Amino acid sequence: MSADEKFDAIIIGAGPAGSACAYVLAREGKSVLLVERGVTAGSKNVTGGRLYTYALEMVEPGLYKRAPLQRKVVREQIMMLGAKSAVTVDYADFEFGEEVPQSYTVLRAPFDEWFAAEAEAKGAMVATGILVDELLEENGKIVGIRAGEDEMYADVVIAADGVNSLIGQKAGLRDDITPHLVGVGVKEIIELPDDVIAARFNLSGDEGAARLALGCTEGTSGGMFLYTNKGSVSLGIVFNPEQAAKRGKKIQEILQDLKMHPAIAPLIEGGTTAEYGAHLVPEVGLSGMPKKLYCDGLVMVGDAAGFGINTGMIIRGIDLAIVSGLAAANAVIEAADAAAVGPLYEKQLEKLSLMPSMRLFAGWHKILEMPRMFSEYPALANDAMKFMFTVDGKVPARMDKAMLQIVGRHVTFGQLLADGWRGYRAL
Amino acid sequence: MTIKRQSAEELLGLNKFTVDEGHPHIVLDKSICARCDEKPCLVVCPAVLYTLKGGEINFDYAGCLECGTCRVMCKDKGITGWNYPRGTFGVSFRYG
Numbered sequence: 001m002s003a004d005e006k007f008d009a010i011i012i013g014a015g016p017a018g019s020a021c022a023y024v025l026a027r028e029g030k031s032v033l034l035v036e037r038g039v040t041a042g043s044k045n046v047t048g049g050r051l052y053t054y055a056l057e058m059v060e061p062g063l064y065k066r067a068p069l070q071r072k073v074v075r076e077q078i079m080m081l082g083a084k085s086a087v088t089v090d091y092a093d094f095e096f097g098e099e100v101p102q103s104y105t106v107l108r109a110p111f112d113e114w115f116a117a118e119a120e121a122k123g124a125m126v127a128t129g130i131l132v133d134e135l136l137e138e139n140g141k142i143v144g145i146r147a148g149e150d151e152m153y154a155d156v157v158i159a160a161d162g163v164n165s166l167i168g169q170k171a172g173l174r175d176d177i178t179p180h181l182v183g184v185g186v187k188e189i190i191e192l193p194d195d196v197i198a199a200r201f202n203l204s205g206d207e208g209a210a211r212l213a214l215g216c217t218e219g220t221s222g223g224m225f226l227y228t229n230k231g232s233v234s235l236g237i238v239f240n241p242e243q244a245a246k247r248g249k250k251i252q253e254i255l256q257d258l259k260m261h262p263a264i265a266p267l268i269e270g271g272t273t274a275e276y277g278a279h280l281v282p283e284v285g286l287s288g289m290p291k292k293l294y295c296d297g298l299v300m301v302g303d304a305a306g307f308g309i310n311t312g313m314i315i316r317g318i319d320l321a322i323v324s325g326l327a328a329a330n331a332v333i334e335a336a337d338a339a340a341v342g343p344l345y346e347k348q349l350e351k352l353s354l355m356p357s358m359r360l361f362a363g364w365h366k367i368l369e370m371p372r373m374f375s376e377y378p379a380l381a382n383d384a385m386k387f388m389f390t391v392d393g394k395v396p397a398r399m400d401k402a403m404l405q406i407v408g409r410h411v412t413f414g415q416l417l418a419d420g421w422r423g424y425r426a427l
Numbered sequence: 428m429t430i431k432r433q434s435a436e437e438l439l440g441l442n443k444f445t446v447d448e449g450h451p452h453i454v455l456d457k458s459i460c461a462r463c464d465e466k467p468c469l470v471v472c473p474a475v476l477y478t479l480k481g482g483e484i485n486f487d488y489a490g491c492l493e494c495g496t497c498r499v500m501c502k503d504k505g506i507t508g509w510n511y512p513r514g515t516f517g518v519s520f521r522y523g
């Protein structure tokens with residue numbers, strides 16, 4: 001290929017980060033090649049999952065209306081699971097569903113396929129079914145990619161190849177991923193009629209619920225997620241693989257046990273599992289990001305760059321991926337020459353509030369890593385409720401004494417203080 | 428009650444795979460695996476594709492979900508080659 005056939009940008013991976021980047025670059029008249037290893041964009045991707053809509057609005061106002069999104073989330077639910085009990089907080093906020101709804105549940109196969117097609121409609125060249133083998137380097141600069149026999153050249157290569165970024169490693173920007181950086185997510189798509197979903201989750205029309213739970217991972221760091229889709233729910237667990245390995249119980253079996261939990265089984269009763277997926281998740285936020293997000297001729301976006309925020313109540317990834325793709329596109333558009341793209345990308349990440357958000361939540365994973373969060377505290381919450389709601393004809397213990405006893409059964413006051421202090425410091 | 432535990436085999440049977448016959452994307456050196464005491468792969472693979480057969484680690488790449496957990500967890504580096512399947516091969520999620 002001669003120099004004048006060179007692309008302005010080659011993007012590796014047609015997930016939300018890659019497609020957002022391709023969409024904006026193509027719209028602004030840049031020549032873009034979007035390479036995807038799946039038969040279709042999205043066929044290799046798995047999410048929990050939900051999408052915070054603002055990110056699509058940043059790419060182009062109103063874009064979300066065309067997207068194959070599932071349900072707009074108006075119910076945010078948190079569960080603490082005991083062995084045969086559950087404390088559930090159900091926060092319904094119908095303002096979340098008004099005007100531009102704040103977030104939607106999403107399935108990645110249809111969503112990613114749609115987004116890549118949108119980028120294609122703007123003029124990006126989308127090549128699916130192609131695995132990128134190597135980066136091409138000349139004089140210390142990344143100048144293109146090699147896929148099988150084919151070599152393709154560009155001013156800048158954008159690595160949007162996901163959490164397990166082999167391209168980031170080939171570029172020397174990422175080390176081997178270590179187990180403490182990631183969670184393993186496993187998920188079943190369980191088909192259920194929409195009227196059943198609406199009745200069980202107290203929804204009407206296209207409203208949706210997003211539910212997270214702690215206390216379901218047998219003490220391993222992690223939690224459950226359950227999202228209502230159109231005609232299905234996504235039920236899964238994300239947890240730390242290192243701790244899971246030490247406990248010796250198969251990851252897949254912990255999910256099966258969760259399905260049988262008396263507080264979960266009725267939600268999926270009558271459902272038919274249609275698909276089983278697994279994926280890694282960047283879990284530790286800022287501290288899991290590579291020191292540098294770019295080298296000469298290449299920038300990393302999305303999961304490849306480690307963009308993820310998990311506060312225990314909200315989990316963000318797709319929105320951050322889209323914003324980072326937009327940031328990379330803006331940088332390419334602004335840059336006078338290829339060498340300027342990396343530093344401009346970092347500036348864009350600040351300007352679009354992505355890095356400031358990553359820094360704000362930098363310590364939160366430490367709260368979520370406290371081992372007692374996954375067994376003792378959920379059990380404590382359930383025991384406290386059990387005491388308050390038990391009526392058996394006997395004279396109950398005094399509330400204050402009973403509560404002290406319940407707390408003491410699960411944690412020492414030293415542990416409480418230590419966790420409280422650790423939590424405070426992590427904020 | 429219709430809800431039931433399902434085995435990994437049953438669950439993988441629901442997925443769509445295009446197997447690249449004769450081209451495993453994950454390659455093991457079983458002699459290294461033999462010396463590995465922990466063998467975390469037996470527990471952490473969501474598809475339960477690592478099994479012990481006659482004391483030897485056995486791996487079937489056909490049902491791989493391409494998550495990368497084994498790559499991250501393999502401490503003794505018995506996995507000597509880990510790549511994604513060639514383009515169009517491997518799992519194709521219809522929901523994701």
